[in-house]
Amino acid sequence: MDLFKLKITMGFMLKLVVFLFVSLSFSAQDSLALISGKSILGELSYQDHQFLYFNKKINENKIKLIRYPLRLVYSLTDQNSKTEVFYHKNPTNGNYLSQDQMKLFVLGEQDALRQFKRGYHFLLGLGFGLTASILDTYEFSNVACKGYFNDSPSIISIATPFLSSVIIGFPNKKVRKAYVSKGHYLESKFYRTGFNRVKNYRKTSSAFIGGLSGVFSVLVVTFVHRKNNPCP
Structure with missing residues (x-):
């Protein structure tokens, strides 16, 4: 009887550890903030001078590589909460707001x-x-x-x-x-x-x-x- 209870307890603990590991893995993702207000979770793959390539998790078994023009990206926050801002004020491209102003604009969209x-x-x-x-x-x-x-x-x-x-x-x-x-x-x-x-x-x-x-x-x-x- 004690052995049976021990097996149940160990099984429960194993499931709990797996659940916590999966939860932490899922939460530890990069966060992409677009100037449209959309926030996208996933993982940065790479970037060039025009585009940012981002692995977006579609479901548990599918990850899709999506290309985002840098002009549509406000910032990227990595798994360590370090944020890189891609947006820059440039009136010739229609970017009339400063970084701080655009940050508030995006926060309004997100809310x-x-x-x-x-x-x-x-x-x-x-x-x-x-x-x-x-x-x-x-x-x-x-x-x-x-x-x-x-x-x-x-x-x-x-x-x-x-x-x-x-x-x-x-x-x-x-x-x-x-x-x-x-x-x-x-x-x-x-x-x-x-x-x-x-x-x-x-x-x-x-x-x-x-x-x-x-x-x-x-x-x-x-x-x-x-x-x-x-x-x-």
Whole structure:
């Protein structure tokens, strides 16, 4: 009995050691910060004067070598937390911000990517698309066919996703404190600009996709309904 318990204990300890080793190996990675705000974990392979070649872990069994133009990279932090900044102010290339200003800009983008969710604006766009397209395909004039899904879609259905992105995804400059990783970042206009760039893009694109999904759903229902229930 004691031998059996010992084997179980040793097996558990072995699994724990393996788990800790894998966890530490996974966490000990290089971190690539792009000027778009995206953070990528992996391992630096090599770099030349134009590109940085980075081994990105796709899944447990697959690593993909990706080439990033240096002009799109802000910094690289290695496994020892040593950071190398690749971004340099160069107005001729469109880099008008200093390194410190761009750092705050990227931090704003990163916070928006982590904290600002798409779901709410997608659902609003979906509801807007469904409502507009259902009304658009309602037959009003023909008494014999009066009802929902009996009329052909018009320009209203085509324009609805675009209207959705404009109305629901209307950009604003407000940054909620709850979204900010460190409160004093809000004092920087560069941080707020970076945050709003990602936030407003997500609002607009989510509202557009939601509106398009709503319209598409109604058009499918309309097509099936009119095929199975043709007007006399």
